Amino acid sequence: YDNGKSGIAEYTRQMVTALCAQNTVSIAMLKKDISEFPVEQNRLQIVPVSNLFAHPVMSILWHIFLLPLLAFKRRYDWVILPAINRRMGLWYPKPTIGIAHDLSQFSVDQKYDLFRTLYVKFLLPICTRNLTHIIAISHNTKRDLTRFWNIPSDKMSVQYNGYDHARYNAIEDSEEFNVLAHYQLENPYLIYVSRIEHPGKNHVRLIDAFDALDDALTKDRSLVFAGGDWNGAEQVKAHAANARKANQIRFLGYVPVENLPVLYRQADLMVFPSL
Structure with a gap:
């Protein structure tokens, strides 16, 4: 579990x-x-x-x-x-x-x-x-x-994975910006939700892709990772620290499930870097 x-x-x-x-x-x-x-x-x-x-x-x-x-x-x-x-x-x-x-x-x-x-x-x-x-x-x-x-x-x-209809919807509430403030998410952001694991979850590949994007596309935007540390997390964070856009990469740590709908709704883009 x-x-x-x-x-x-x-x-x-x-x-x-x-x-x-x-x-x-x-x-x-x-x-x-x-x-x-x-x-x-x-x-x-x-x-x-x-x-x-x-x-x-x-x-x-x-x-x-x-x-x-x-x-x-x-x-x-x-x-x-x-x-x-x-x-x-x-x-x-x-x-x-x-x-x-x-x-x-x-x-x-x-x-x-x-x-x-x-x-x-x-x-x-x-x-x-x-x-x-x-x-x-x-x-x-x-x-x-x-x-x-x-x-x-x-x-x-x-049988495809389903989702919790009661939790995940497009309806914003008054607490949305309190959640963003808690995680200090002030700028538009891209988000990937997954435990921080290497090489299994492709964080390093996503960091490289973000680095390779034209600066005009990523200006004032952050790449946000939501997930607790797992095997190889130190390698992912070291790669992020050495990235060209290191100051635009954020690690939120484990995010409780009740906060995830807000982070999805308020993101510019949700990224799932599957092979």
Whole structure:
């Protein structure tokens, strides 16, 4: 759940909220994350998991050995894995749906260390054999699943990411400029929302692109990054500090989800530098 500070965390929150409208849902969650999970539903049951399994290796072991036992012991109809590009088990006693967000580690060199690279490229494909169905969040991800993991097309379907209709809309309110003042955003800006990670999130490439733009286009405009530091953040910030337009690049750190709609609405441009 990443302490609630990642895209997959937001995906999980929204998915659980939607499922609770018609179903009783159990979610297995590290104890340290429970207080960060804001979903309050009568049909929601939280299964606490020891924080010992927070470490990636321990998390892998939990998914391989303990999750199947948990599913076997309890009277579940389905098991849902919210990010099979990160975690799966070897077998499941119940029908299981896996959600795949991307296989970017096949396209971005040195995204992970050797252990995690081997895990993603060799163990996880084996784990897909016992999944009942796979949901890809884009046709590109579906193609990558076939290309890199040899998953048959008829085992997958594409369901695009949605958004929170109550939170994201075009209606401004009186608090908008208080949020801008909080982040000291006085000039027009371009914004990219993502944890600060290198090389996986393409911050360096975006900084270079911003630098390469004609100065007349970027005059009095800032390039704003909203996201907490992750692996390789120091490299991104060092690159920004050495950029030709370094004084126009801003790092806001982690931005709470309630402030994001304002930052999107007030931006000149939202940038998503995907390969």
